[in-house]
Amino acid sequence: MIKIAPSILAADFSCLGQEITRMEKAGADYIHVDVMDGRFVPNITIGPPVVAALRSKSQLLFDVHLMIVEPEKYIPDFVKAGADIISVQAETCPHLHRTIYQIKELGAMACVALNPSTPLHTLEYVLSDLDMVLVMTVNPGFGGQTFISAMLPKIAKLKDMITTASSQAVIQVDGGIHSGNIGEIAAAGATVFVAGSAIFNSKNPEQAVAGLRRAATEQV
Numbered sequence: 001m002i003k004i005a006p007s008i009l010a011a012d013f014s015c016l017g018q019e020i021t022r023m024e025k026a027g028a029d030y031i032h033v034d035v036m037d038g039r040f041v042p043n044i045t046i047g048p049p050v051v052a053a054l055r056s057k058s059q060l061l062f063d064v065h066l067m068i069v070e071p072e073k074y075i076p077d078f079v080k081a082g083a084d085i086i087s088v089q090a091e092t093c094p095h096l097h098r099t100i101y102q103i104k105e106l107g108a109m110a111c112v113a114l115n116p117s118t119p120l121h122t123l124e125y126v127l128s129d130l131d132m133v134l135v136m137t138v139n140p141g142f143g144g145q146t147f148i149s150a151m152l153p154k155i156a157k158l159k160d161m162i163t164t165a166s167s168q169a170v171i172q173v174d175g176g177i178h179s180g181n182i183g184e185i186a187a188a189g190a191t192v193f194v195a196g197s198a199i200f201n202s203k204n205p206e207q208a209v210a211g212l213r214r215a216a217t218e219q220v
């Protein structure tokens, strides 16, 4: 039930293929791919050709987090490249319902990400259409930031909204997750955990993944 998704933003970009294989061997469930455009966030990372090149390196689900403006222009390319889950930031989607259905019609799982300051009611009328909701627990753009603890009540409130809406959506969290805080985040209702620094900066990624999973599972 608990899913651990290493973010390759913290990987060695000179050998991303090997880094992904290393994460699969370490017991990861998903590979989290952060796509940044230098416009929605002040950082630039990778695009569909890199995702396509990495696709053959792992059987794991590719969880592609789009931190880009006008994501609807690029979603088909990312799905073609091998994305299994596409997350769009709600702040970039004036036609959010349409974008969610664009993702689903292309055969990928649809997720909407919310910045820390974006209210949950943005999702009120689309919650039952979603496979996952991503609560950003840092302001997007960089790895290695500190978890914003005000997101704990937000996660708990989202969990209630999902139950009330009889939605199948699971709650993902991303930013500043480590073995010391994952328990309380799981207790609030999250089940999918993105972790970059906590896994890639560890000397033993297998132990890091197992430790995160154990600490989260104990609280569910």
Ligand SMILES: O=C(CO)[C@@H](O)[C@H](O)COP(=O)(O)O
Binding pocket: 007, 009, 010, 032, 034, 065, 138, 139, 140, 141, 142, 143, 144, 145, 174, 175, 176, 177, 194, 195, 196, 197, 198
């Ligand atoms: O989307 C983002 C940042 O914008 C994340 O996926 C980070 O890459 C997570 O890194 P850590 O906070 O775990 O180091």
Ligand SMILES: [Fe+2]
Binding pocket: 007, 032, 033, 034, 065, 174, 194
């Ligand atoms: Fe991310």
